[in-house]
Amino acid sequence: MRSARAATAACAALLAAALALSGGSRADPTTPPAIAGLPAPFLGTALIGGGRMVGAVDSYGDVVDVRHLGPPGRAIVQIPSELQSAGTVPPDSGIVARADVGRASLPLWRADAVRQHYLPGTDVLVTVARFGDRLTKVVRLLGGLRAARAGRAWLARSRPLGPGAPGWARRMYERSLLVLRALTDRRTGATIAGARDGWAYVWPRDAAAVALALAAAGHRAEARRIVAFLERLDLGAAARFDPSGAPVDGRAAEGDAYGWVAAAARAVGAPEPPQVGDWRDRADYQEKAAGDYLGNALASTASLEDSRGSSGLGSFEAERRGAVLVRRAGDPDSGLDAAAAWAVRPFPYPALFPAARRTLLRLVASSGRYGITPSEDWPDADPWTAPTAWSAWSLAALGARRAALRLMADLRRAATPLGLLPERVDARTGIPRSTTPLAWSHAFAILALRELW
Numbered sequence: 164m165r166s167a168r169a170a171t172a173a174c175a176a177l178l179a180a181a182l183a184l185s186g187g188s189r190a191d192p193t194t195p196p197a198i199a200g201l202p203a204p205f206l207g208t209a210l211i212g213g214g215r216m217v218g219a220v221d222s223y224g225d226v227v228d229v230r231h232l233g234p235p236g237r238a239i240v241q242i243p244s245e246l247q248s249a250g251t252v253p254p255d256s257g258i259v260a261r262a263d264v265g266r267a268s269l270p271l272w273r274a275d276a277v278r279q280h281y282l283p284g285t286d287v288l289v290t291v292a293r294f295g296d297r298l299t300k301v302v303r304l305l306g307g308l309r310a311a312r313a314g315r316a317w318l319a320r321s322r323p324l325g326p327g328a329p330g331w332a333r334r335m336y337e338r339s340l341l342v343l344r345a346l347t348d349r350r351t352g353a354t355i356a357g358a359r360d361g362w363a364y365v366w367p368r369d370a371a372a373v374a375l376a377l378a379a380a381g382h383r384a385e386a387r388r389i390v391a392f393l394e395r396l397d398l399g400a401a402a403r404f405d406p407s408g409a410p411v412d413g414r415a416a417e418g419d420a421y422g423w424v425a426a427a428a429r430a431v432g433a434p435e436p437p438q439v440g441d442w443r444d445r446a447d448y449q450e451k452a453a454g455d456y457l458g459n460a461l462a463s464t465a466s467l468e469d470s471r472g473s474s475g476l477g478s479f480e481a482e483r484r485g486a487v488l489v490r491r492a493g494d495p496d497s498g499l500d501a502a503a504a505w506a507v508r509p510f511p512y513p514a515l516f517p518a519a520r521r522t523l524l525r526l527v528a529s530s531g532r533y534g535i536t537p538s539e540d541w542p543d544a545d546p547w548t549a550p551t552a553w554s555a556w557s558l559a560a561l562g563a564r565r566a567a568l569r570l571m572a573d574l575r576r577a578a579t580p581l582g583l584l585p586e587r588v589d590a591r592t593g594i595p596r597s598t599t600p601l602a603w604s605h606a607f608a609i610l611a612l613r614e615l616w
Contacts, residue, residue, distance in 0.1 A: 191251040204272045205252040208599045212305030213345030219358040223271040224260035224290030224301040232348035234407035241360045262299035284315040322381030328616035336612045338582040339605035346602045352388030353406040357598035364403040369603040371423035376606035378430045387431045393424045399439035418445030422462025426509045455492040458502030461510045487522045490538050498539025501550035504557035527566045534573040544590040552607035559614035
């Protein structure tokens with residue numbers, strides 16, 4: 164057994180931990196095998212901490228990432244995502260939870276079974292492993308029990324869901340709020356997408372969605388801090404920013420940043436930022452090649468004319484000949500786009516409501532057990548939780564409650580046993596395939612739940 168004090172000390176030991184980087188040869192280490200039904204070790208699937216520091220813990224109680232949320236936003240310990248994807252994580256990476264079994268000290272991925280839970284209303288994570296008839300408990304937290312109590316008090320100040328909300332909805336709502344709190348610097352308002360290298364940046368659209376969700380849940384002060392941070396950014400400089408506000412090289416600005424920040428500003432009563440550039444010929448939320456995409460058009464033209472003096476949506480409205488909205492203007496072969504939901508929420512464009520409804524209902528009809536892909540031309544079958552949640556939000560707003568609830572059921576199946584939403588999951592098993600949890604997904608889950616109840 165490990166006490167909370169011992170677990171806190173173990174997390175502090177991460178300050179001195181070092182990771183061996185793999186060079187990609189046959190001599191590279193191999194990630195230990197997963198227990199059936201669980202992700203591989205060293206993929207973060209739970210959060211601890213928040214406010215100033217956040218940690219990621221895998222499904223076996225191993226601490227795999229600890230980083231500062233505020234400037235300079237550096238990681239104290241991280242397991243490179245490239246090693247996770249390649250299956251070459253050394254088995255002594257991070258802080259490995261171990262159990263004394265006879266004369267051996269075994270990692271928990273060697274157990275017969277492992278389960279996890281949070282202490283109610285907190286980010287204190289308990290992992291219980293079974294080796295035969297012996298149980299081992301590992302408790303993980305950052306900041307101590309006082310910080311955990313502060314998180315519980317913050318959660319209690321949230322605006323509750325309406326009457327009639329079922330227990331599963333309340334649990335998803337509360338855990339989603341705690342996820343957003345954990346990934347947001349409560350001093351600066353910088354909100355990272357996830358506690359993992361490559362995701363621990365501020366994307367304007369992701370952070371703006373978090374602000375919308377927190378404002379809807381009654382945490383207006385926190386939402387205003389996020390908006391203030393976003394309005395200090397040079398939105399035309401890059402697609403993502405580090406927690407200091409500096410642009411991150413490697414990805415050009417995308418065409419929806421202004422619209423998302425403007426929507427968040429309106430939600431908290433802040434001045435809207437000046438529009439930067441044109442939405443055309445830019446990458447969209449799918450972060451692929453530049454083009455004239457539906458999501459960018461909706462985000463940039465819902466409230467005002469774009470830089471060319473037109474609504475910008477005429478070419479997409481023409482696609483209503485088929486009663487649906489496709490991803491790329493003038494290209495029916497680009498397929499249906501889940502961003503059609505944005506024409507309802509958060510960028511209402513009433514002329515497109517009928518087409519958006521038909522588009523979303525067709526996507527729902529073709530969904531699997533774990534939700535939908537971003538669009539019909541998406542290159543693989545993995546469902547993504549953010550499009551699933553934002554589509555549920557808009558369908559609920561359109562009165563298509565049954566379809567919205569179907570997507571929420573998919574979202575529940577895609578969630579981990581702790582109720583956390585991965586960026587994407589395996590289409591067959593529902594096991595997380597990427598960053599878990601993702602702030603963007605939890606923000607839309609909150610908004611969808613509030614629309615439904």
